[in-house]
Amino acid sequence: MELLVAMTLGLIVLTGLSNTFLMQNRAYDMQDQIMVATQKARGAMDLLSRELRMAGYDPRGAGFDPLPVSTTQLRIRTDLNGDGQTTSTNENIIYAYDSSEMRITRNDGSGAFSLCRDVQTFVFEYLDENGNITAVNANVRAVRLRIVVRTEKPDSKYPSNGGYRTRSLEMVVTPPNLAI
DSSP states (O other), X not given: OHHHHHHHHHHHHHHHHHHHHHHHHHHHHHHHHHHHHHHHHHHHHHHHHHHHHTTTOOTTOOOOOSSOOOSSEEEEEOOTTOSSOSOSTTSXXXXXXXXXXXXXXXXXXXXXXXXXXXXXXXXXXXXXXXXXXXXXXXXXXXXXXXXXXXXXXXXXXXXXGGGOOEEEEEEEEOOGGGOO
């Protein structure tokens, strides 16, 4: 009888420990996914903002449109090698949102590749000198970026957004070469 009581108590303790372990493991996995989603958004935002800051770099004064206004793609033009043209690799960069694949693509002239996956939203707005949205190329002085990235796997305990947790980053980038 004592052995049966001891085995039952041991089983109860073991069940409690395994449940605690499983809960902790699930929480760790979700936090890891959230961290990965945050890093994806930060990486994409970092590259976008660095390249946007170079928009309009024109050492020869060749005169080109550094940020042609578009609702479907973010195009950044710069003359990095100083030849008066924007035809070399990394001088005419196009960012686009592929909603069917949930990704942002980057094409630097050598072909498009996936910059960031699991993207729910990629919004860019062209701003004038007063911070108002503009559709006139000559009036563009800044670009507002917003990226929303979701976790790779849904969380069955999270009722919103189909179980996917999201992270959102927003930034306004003012390229110094546009205000000239």
